[in-house]
Amino acid sequence: MHDVIVIGAGLAGLRCAGLLSARGLDVVVLDAADAVGGRQRTDIVDGFRLDRGFQVLNPAYPALRRSVDLTTLALGSFPVGVRVRTIDGMAELRHPVRHPLSIIASLRSGLVSGRDAVALARWAGPALVHPLSRLARNDVTVREGWDAAGLRGPLRTAVLEPFLAGVLAERGGETSNAFARLLVRYFALGRPGLPAQGIAAVPEQLAAHARAAGAGIRLGAGAERLSAFPGGIRVDLTDGDSVRAARVVVAVGPDAVADLTGLARPATNGLQTWWFAATDPPTASALLTVDGRGRGQGPVVNTVVMTHTVPSYAPAGRHLIAATCLLPHGSDPAEESDVRRHLGEIWGADVSAWELIRRDDIDDALPAQRAPLRAPRSPRYAERLYIAGDHRDTASINGALVSGERAARAILTDAGSSARAR
Structure with missing residues (x-):
């Protein structure tokens, strides 16, 4: 059984996994896609580099500066x-x-x-x-x-x-x-x-950091159902397999979070x-x-x-x-x-x-970031279950990364660690 399962290999999930693994926790990231990134993906089509929609990366984002090496991105x-x-x-x-x-x-x-x-x-x-x-x-x-x-x-x-x-x-x-x-x-x-190399270079770097810290990343592993048991949560996958952990972070996009939790679908x-x-x-x-x-x-x-x-x-x-x-x-x-x-x-x-x-x-x-702006939502959602993503903070790359950091800090606290995620 793992210490933590992170569902979703987007920015929030990868940032969370990297921080937890760096603190010695046994972490596995699950994602249904064939590559990391979530909404930050880049495809090569006929020699052209196409991001999934027009995207920009702002190096002024504080969470971005502390999460990746901007120099190696060759912005x-x-x-x-x-x-x-x-x-x-x-x-x-x-x-x-x-x-x-x-x-x-x-x-x-x-x-x-x-x-x-x-x-x-x-x-x-x-x-x-x-x-x-x-x-x-x-x-x-x-x-x-x-x-x-x-x-x-x-x-x-x-x-x-x-x-x-x-x-x-x-x-x-x-x-x-x-x-x-x-x-x-x-x-x-x-x-x-x-x-x-495209916007995908950001999650790819986060994934490399997480793997180097000891996290496992399983692609093509779609989560279908969560069920609690004494001392942990089981994640059933679409291929019939299941994975268990003491704690689970749901870090999928706003389009999918309602399917795995009771959370209302974010606008x-x-x-x-x-x-x-x-x-x-x-x-x-x-x-x-x-x-x-x-x-x-x-x-x-x-x-x-x-x-x-x-x-x-x-x-x-x-x-x-x-x-x-x-x-x-x-x-x-x-x-x-x-x-x-x-x-x-x-x-x-x-x-x-x-x-x-x-x-x-x-x-x-x-x-949708409608008025009045709400305070960032707590990552704690249920017993041993946490939620991360830009829909829990601000609708931005910075918000996604900050949300992942916040979930990691909550888990370290709940798991009894006196250290804090940096």
């Missing part, structure tokens, strides 16, 4: 800014501190007024100095937060709203204001990017990503591009030439372009014809010759 960093399609053409807004020479161009774009700049500072400023617990006091929706700050002009409607729609996977402004400000803080402090937001290949890129810019002409123009919320940031995502002489759409539950996915039309308008280019490599429809891309 390619996106420029800190955004490119905006307006009715008059294309405008670029860059981080004013890192790119001070861009300030004049930003002011001339018509997207930033003095009043809006002050309102943005009023809204985002507290996130730079206060912890999330302070930001979450009297939390409201991000829409209400912007209204209260007086942020109403084109900086909001043409830049922030379309940009955050792709980050939060919703465009109604229902997300927690505190959470949105937290994300903006991380964007301000870090330079989001991607590993040269989620969906995203759809289209991957196109082209010989000639539509721009030399590596900035993420959004449509600032207002809603109703088309389904694409953001698009970017991936290979300007991570050339390893495509074979030599080719370019990879990502286009992301929202995928609301109960609605029809965007059609390729609408996506191509909208991309042509955004880029101002003929995209008809672009080759569609793959479309990723991810119904449960992110846990």
Whole structure:
């Protein structure tokens, strides 16, 4: 019998397993998939490196910095800014501190007024100095937060709203204001990017750390049922096998956690990503591009030439372009014809010759982080049973890792260890 079974080889589960194994516990990780990673997966398709949906990795995340060696990931960093399609053409807004020479161009774009700049500072400023617990006091929706700050002009409607729609996977402004400000803080402090080998390099490194510490990882081992017995829990697998342990951590995604526990299915937001290949890129810019002409123009919320940031995502002489759409539950996915039309308008280019490599429809891309923001949920769920995942903390890579750390600390405490997971 093992000390701990971790169900789910995503970020939360692997982080938890690595910490527990490093403290001498006998740990096995079970996952139904053929590779580790959960929602952080990368596939090689016709020589292109495709993540499961458009993803970014922010090195400003504290839990990421203490969990993996960022240097070995060989991160390619996106420029800190955004490119905006307006009715008059294309405008670029860059981080004013890192790119001070861009300030004049930003002011001339018509997207930033003095009043809006002050309102943005009023809204985002507290996130730079206060912890999330302070930001979450009297939390409201991000829409209400912007209204209260007086942020109403084109900086909001043409830049922030379309940009955050792709980050939060919703465009109604229902997300927690505190959470949105937290994300903006991380964007301000870090330079989001991607590993040269794809987002899967992160869970692969976590898995290597866990294995080196002594954890076992069984892939193709789907958990079907949990049943308690005196002194432990048995996990029945879909192949008829069973595994026993003194304690079990359920670290599956929000789409599957209800199947193994009595927990209500967490609310989620969906995203759809289209991957196109082209010989000639539509721009030399590596900035993420959004449509600032207002809603109703088309389904694409953001698009970017991936290979300007991570050339390893495509074979030599080719370019990879990502286009992301929202995928609301109960609605029809965007059609390729609408996506191509909208991309042509955004880029101002003929995209008809672009080759569609793959479309990723991810119904449960992110846990919905609605207002008011709740405090992180305890990992303790039942006797000897724990739950980890970003749906228990914040909807982010950082939230998943922190949740795994929290579950490990709880188990070490409950198992009678005086040491704490680091």
